[in-house]
Amino acid sequence: MTKEATGNLAQVIKENQEVLLNGWLEGMFSRIVRRDRAAEAEMRDHAARFLPLVAEAVEQGGSYDVALASWNEVRRLLSEISQSRLRQGFTPVETATFVFSLKEPLFRLLRTRMASDTIALAEEMAETGALFDKLGLFTVDEHLKGREQVILRQQQELLELSTPVVQLWKDILAVPLIGTLDSARTQVVMENLLQKIIDTGASIAIVDITGVPTVDTLVAQHLLKTVSAARLMGADCIISGIRPQIAQTIVHLGVNLEDVITKATLADAFQVALKRTGAGVAALLPA
Incomplete structure (x- = not known):
């Protein structure tokens, strides 16, 4: 992937952050069955923090490889989001929806920006889709790790309770x-x-x-x-x-x-x- 290709994504995010944020949140909230003002406010905060971090990671690394050091802050935020969703009782799929919901409004902006070059647009959309799939799966993995830790802690607590002296x-x-x-x-x-x-x-x-x-x-x-x-x-x-x-x-x-x-x-x-x-x-x- 060239710098120019990754630059399209970074520029779209930086130049249309408010539009992206509103479209993204609208898509997320439409998929939520349990409406909760506190949870929605937290989602809005996480989303507002996520967008500039992604743009910065793309610009710094010039790559969509989320394992690179340039993506550390993005991964850290997604881990925080996963743990927060776990405590609130969300499923792994509901947690991953936080990332997946961004693809639709982002694709709309990419199509507008790159309409004159359909080949580059197709490549960019494929690479961007794969990027957010990776980030979504990362949230699922973090959610499952957190749940395993909760289960282990509960098992230990049950052991303590089941062996009184x-x-x-x-x-x-x-x-x-x-x-x-x-x-x-x-x-x-x-x-x-x-x-x-x-x-x-x-x-x-x-x-x-x-x-x-x-x-x-x-x-x-x-x-x-x-x-x-x-x-x-x-x-x-x-x-x-x-x-x-x-x-x-x-x-x-x-x-x-x-x-x-x-x-x-x-x-x-x-x-x-x-x-x-x-x-x-x-x-x-x-x-």
Whole structure:
């Protein structure tokens, strides 16, 4: 592509910025189902910033290659726009429409400017169309990356919420586990439990697996790691929720839990923990 070809686009944008802006916004707003004044004001601001950045990038680089350094500011703005649309609940397609809506009013101006040279016009429109397709796809990619980050953050938050450490009594903690126990969740369990042991000075931790559907070799290893970590911090562990089928599975797997106290229910484990701490619960006599 020649400097002259890219110069046509830059000049059209610079000389017709207000006309382009109005035509562009009109096209964008006509495609929006959910009308919101705050969102439309933000779109107008983004559009007003986008046009001069594109013209500058074309002039500086003399190319429509959006990977060049001359397009850094354009990419930065599109990334900002994508993240903003993501927070507002827009889809990737709706986000890309921000860029694609500019093509129609821009093509009208190019046809007027280059009407006398149809061959150059056809080439310019093809190159310009490809340019804005790339920029639109860039917004989709940034939108998807942002959504992946949100999902990962939410997964981490759910892990935190699904592995609470509860103080049942002075010196006694409980970790009720529900669902599958994998490596990532085991790490969260250990971190939360160890921090709680430090905060409370607890000497016993009850790990309740009543809500764990199945126990295989990997789950058993995760439990042993948690027990070992707690012991290193000065707290003994009791595993409760050992149902008959889980007991058989552990035996068949050959997992050694001989040095770990196990109980069928959380209540049984709590009674053992009370005795080991020298505490007890007595029934009140009727008045």
